[in-house]
Amino acid sequence: MMGAVLNLVLAVFDEYPYLDLLYAGTNLALAAVAAFVPWRRWNPLWQLLLLPLQLLNVGYSTVTFGGFETGNAPYLVLVHVWIALNFPRWVTLATAPLTAASYLAALLYVEPAALSVAQCLILLLVCVLVGLAVTAQLAAQRRDRDRIAQVERWRAALTATLAHDLRSPLATMQTAVEMVREESDEMSAAERDRLLGSVQRQITRINRLSTSLLDMERIDTDGTLRLDLAPVRLVDAVAEAVEAVGGAGVAVQVPPELTVEVDPERLQQMLINLVGNALRHGRAPVVVRAEDAAGWVSIEVRDHGPGIPPEVRRTLFTRFGADGAHGDTVGLGLWIVDQLARAHGGRVRHEPAQPGARLILLLRERVPSR
Structure with missing residues (x-):
């Protein structure tokens, strides 16, 4: 889209404005395809269909505008940043030679020279290194995010454990206390002792469960529970x-x-x-x-x-x-x-x-x- 806007501006001052207008039109067409095609319904790799179209567009501009458009290398590096942000590492390694080859073909068509080959080798290296660097950074961020999610999952599990396991002893204690209060005059000492013993056991269990709150500090940084x-x-x-x-x-x-x-x-x-x-x-x-x-x-x-x-x-x-x-x-x-x-x-x-x-x-x- 930015390339289309730039070419529309150049068309006002260029000696051959129709070339700028044609190039702007192809950029607008590619932008429309990228924006309005429902890519999310399909496998993400389908988006790579845009790459050869864009390489043809860049090659066309390089051939048409000659020396002025030989500075397309930074733009191609940005294309590989997009690839690294959205696709696995192998896609960067697979597409970098294609990018360099298409750029080399356009440069050799304009002015065959050893310098063109050197430029494309440098471009190939830069695309690969930039793509791998971005991919590595994203992978590190995903690992950190997964670790944090796992830590939070364990914290939620421990909290749920405490809440879940408190229900049973509390219900037992409530039943025992209600029986003692309602039937105290008719209840034998042995029965009262049995119920009070049950209450005491459940109190002990609740005390043990309450210490589980300290488990919140027993979650390792990698999201595992220390046992x-x-x-x-x-x-x-x-x-x-x-x-x-x-x-x-x-x-x-x-x-x-x-x-x-x-x-x-x-x-x-x-x-x-x-x-x-x-x-x-x-x-x-x-x-x-x-x-x-x-x-x-x-x-x-x-x-x-x-x-x-x-x-x-x-x-x-x-x-x-x-x-x-x-x-x-x-x-x-x-x-x-x-x-x-x-x-x-x-x-x-x-x-x-x-x-x-x-x-x-x-x-x-x-x-x-x-």
Whole structure:
């Protein structure tokens, strides 16, 4: 567009204004194609169709205007800046020789000379270096942006974990307090002690969860969660999680000698979410079993309910996915399990059962150094 405006101005003073007008018209046509063709509907590489048209336009101006237009090299460098800003590095490397060759052909047509070859070699080098420099800078900015996004994603996950896991103990405490207040005259001392013990356990759990707020400072600059790894006796961790969710009827089949290297707090969050999910959405019996699997520990939570509908399975471990589909939670529990499992180098998956569903958490016996 700027070239078209310049040529329209030159046409007023030029001895052959029709050449300037013709060149301005081609520039305007190219600008119209670039501006009004719906490029976003197609693959971005389709925009490269503009490049040969523009090279023909520049070659035409070089031949037509002779020495005056041999200064098109800076303009071609700007073309390669556009390429570097919008396309991968290989496009810069592939198009630079084409740019130099088209410019060389136009220069040799005007005035064959060794100087033209030297100019084009310099142009080729400049186009490549400028394009690579711009591409490298953009890649660094994208990496920084991705790191920041990952840090924010973990911060959101930790905040969601805290909010999600506070709901259950608060509900338990509220129920226990209401029962003590409403039935205090008829309640036995043993029953009162049982309810108050439940409240005390939930208070302890809330205190433990509240310390998770400090996790906001445990996010590395590369967006990973720093884990306080320790060997944990798995049967004790499962028993504590079952007690925390009030799963008195949950069957635990975990070898007493089985240990796993994990962050104990994170393991509790994963187990509580898995067992709580089975109790809420499945049916008894709920069974938690674990086994050693060649360097991995497989922890399976099985219920005997109606199972997970096929339309829910594809979003089972996404944020606001599976739990939200049941209408009683905001859909964070299984997403939290997936995120924490990945932080340990593990994974979680679903397998259908007849009847019910299996949620299988895989953790390494020892987490590789990071």
